[in-house]
Amino acid sequence: MDRGSIKKWLKAPGKMGQKYSFWVVYFCTGCGIIEIPPTITSRWDAERFGVIPVATPRQANLFLITGYVSVKTLRAIIRTYEQMPDPKYTVGFGSCPINGGMYWDSYNTIKHLDKYIPVDGWIAGCMPRPESIFIAVTHLWTMIDKGMATGYIKYREKYKNYRKNQEEALGKLEWPPLYPVGDKNE
Amino acid sequence: MNKLKKELKSSFKGIRTGILEDNRLAVSAPKDAVLPILSFLKNKGYEHLSLISCVDWIEEKELELVYVITSYLQKNDEYADNERLHILLKTRISRENPEFKTLVPIFKNAEPYERELHELFGINFEGNKRLTPLLLERAYKIPPFRKDFNTREYVKEKFDKISFVEEKKNERA
Numbered sequence: 001m002d003r004g005s006i007k008k009w010l011k012a013p014g015k016m017g018q019k020y021s022f023w024v025v026y027f028c029t030g031c032g033i034i035e036i037p038p039t040i041t042s043r044w045d046a047e048r049f050g051v052i053p054v055a056t057p058r059q060a061n062l063f064l065i066t067g068y069v070s071v072k073t074l075r076a077i078i079r080t081y082e083q084m085p086d087p088k089y090t091v092g093f094g095s096c097p098i099n100g101g102m103y104w105d106s107y108n109t110i111k112h113l114d115k116y117i118p119v120d121g122w123i124a125g126c127m128p129r130p131e132s133i134f135i136a137v138t139h140l141w142t143m144i145d146k147g148m149a150t151g152y153i154k155y156r157e158k159y160k161n162y163r164k165n166q167e168e169a170l171g172k173l174e175w176p177p178l179y180p181v182g183d184k185n186e
Numbered sequence: 187m188n189k190l191k192k193e194l195k196s197s198f199k200g201i202r203t204g205i206l207e208d209n210r211l212a213v214s215a216p217k218d219a220v221l222p223i224l225s226f227l228k229n230k231g232y233e234h235l236s237l238i239s240c241v242d243w244i245e246e247k248e249l250e251l252v253y254v255i256t257s258y259l260q261k262n263d264e265y266a267d268n269e270r271l272h273i274l275l276k277t278r279i280s281r282e283n284p285e286f287k288t289l290v291p292i293f294k295n296a297e298p299y300e301r302e303l304h305e306l307f308g309i310n311f312e313g314n315k316r317l318t319p320l321l322l323e324r325a326y327k328i329p330p331f332r333k334d335f336n337t338r339e340y341v342k343e344k345f346d347k348i349s350f351v352e353e354k355k356n357e358r359a
Contacts, residue, residue, distance in 0.1 A: 071324065072321075072322075075323070106341070107326070107330040110345065111346070112345075115349070158351050165348050165349070168348050171323075171324060
């Protein structure tokens, strides 16, 4: 630990702890997952940045959406996202979750992921290089420092709208709402 | 290849054969002859069904089923004179009433292919007990792989109508 950051540690130890230990859900969506094995192994060694893949969403706080999201996958993504403990951050990886990418007129691919779950940052490209994951991670550090990575708070506040969008895309959802969706909580 | 071609022509009526490339034999057969030809080929040693595919000929109002069959048993003594072949067996069925018989009794691995075609082209395979949803989540009015399914219109109706949770302008400011 360098001495410059001691002040930060004393000021907001929670934030510092979160930002230097991103635990990523091992969740494969689309083709982007092919960039993850070199990223986490010795070639690019993501552990330098405190990024480790973990097996279950209950242990994780970073969710990388790696590639296009089909309608069936969206269901799994929402369930995974809701299982992760707060604070949690989402990063859309590649151009497909941003606006559909090359699947912009596909019959079974979700076009804008941020209509269904909050996304804190995007990595553009098809495919992005492993280096860009680290750029995204360092950006996320800055965002956490400045209090800008508030996707999970937005999800809680606007849960009614998110749930409405999810139901519109998937039909009836078979799990109960995570937060109350009554008229009082607007 | 020519030997098999002759055998096929002599045993079944109404089929046309052609050689596409070095190792590809195309056979087009009428509807009724398909299952007998497939079991005949299986007995010959061509017992790997690698694919069932479908082509939508919208102007002729027909769907074309393509069965791709190949063999790994070349080295076996019993099938020593078999060549390494890809056999493409094609048949046409009507587009308005797409029904065909299932292949599961002959090739067991036909089941997922038939489920897929049932979903994407709306073909009903008579005798397949498991024509349940495989890849898709929702019901479509027209099966999505048919040529008259307009994907852009569908996207406009389905996904573009869903609104963003909050306006994007405020975020950047």
